[in-house]
Amino acid sequence: xxxxxxxxxxxxxxxxxxxxxxxxxxxxxxxxxxxxxxxxxxxxxxxxxxxxxxxxxxxxxxxxxxxxxxxxxxxxxxxxxxxxxxxxxxxxxxxxxxxxxxxxxxxxxxxxxxxxxxxxxxxxxxxxxxxxxxxxxxxxxxxxxxxxxxxxxxxxxxxxxxxxxxxxxxxxxxxxxxxxxxxxxxxxxxxxxxxxxxxxxxxxxxxxxxxxxxxxxxxxxxxxxxxxxxxxxxxxxxxxxxxxxxxxxxxxxxxxxxxxxxxxxxxxxxxxxxxxxxxxxxxxxxxxxx
Numbered sequence: 393x394x395x396x397x398x399x400x401x402x403x404x405x406x407x408x409x410x411x412x413x414x415x416x417x418x419x420x421x422x423x424x425x426x427x428x429x430x431x432x433x434x435x436x437x438x439x440x441x442x443x444x445x446x447x448x449x450x451x452x453x454x455x456x457x458x459x460x461x462x463x464x465x466x467x468x469x470x471x472x473x474x475x476x477x478x479x480x481x482x483x484x485x486x487x488x489x490x491x492x493x494x495x496x497x498x499x500x501x502x503x504x505x506x507x508x509x510x511x512x513x514x515x516x517x518x519x520x521x522x523x524x525x526x527x528x529x530x531x532x533x534x535x536x537x538x539x540x541x542x543x544x545x546x547x548x549x550x551x552x553x554x555x556x557x558x559x560x561x562x563x564x565x566x567x568x569x570x571x572x573x574x575x576x577x578x579x580x581x582x583x584x585x586x587x588x589x590x591x592x593x594x595x596x597x598x599x600x601x602x603x604x605x606x607x608x609x610x611x612x613x614x615x616x617x618x619x620x621x622x623x624x625x626x627x628x629x630x631x632x633x634x635x636x637x638x639x640x641x642x643x644x645x646x647x648x649x650x651x652x653x654x655x656x657x658x659x660x661x662x663x664x665x666x667x668x669x670x671x672x673x674x675x676x677x678x679x680x681x682x
Contacts, residue, residue, distance in 0.1 A: 582653060
């Protein structure tokens, strides 16, 4: 139902971006619950086989996603121009906020996950966090387009955030490419550090445990400003109060992590980069921005 309405890779120019959302709240609730059951049953660090396509931040930009699917095919059946029989799809988080169509983006991704549970992979991003998306767009969009009260524990907004707490935090492509939304921060040394985490994971405003710090590192950390800046430094711009201990990691951290885990590349999103991608640590850490 959702895919029939939203998968429009050839018709994105005509999509109205500000109208009332076209699906009923009850239908969205059903989709959320079905998707949550699937992601909760899968590992917190996914093992993915190539070939696969990897997407960075989407931030409610439905039209941009349809343009990608138009140019490079989409997760659908071959007879209709899709390529799901040949490719897995990994999305690196930040599906909601900022853009006008967070509901379209998250609903189409949930529907794809339900239809292709072993081939479509949705990682958690920094904005899949109720403390962030309450202020940055998703709550307001649910209120205005669904007449949904974000403060109601049974609202679409609340149920979406419950789903977000079950999303996987990383993926490994052929045990060689480590995919994550933010980075490795100060505390992520081994992939097993992530695998030991237990969901659901709610991120508090102030970090007080090792596990919480690992999650913040995965979702919020980013490379240092220069290749010559090594180690771990505080990110005062993203975390002026220091409550979440958001940090930047140097190229030495990248090299050590990859060697310790027998991987070649860290593939991340989180940041805006010119031309859609950026390289760090002699190309061992690649940022993509969709």
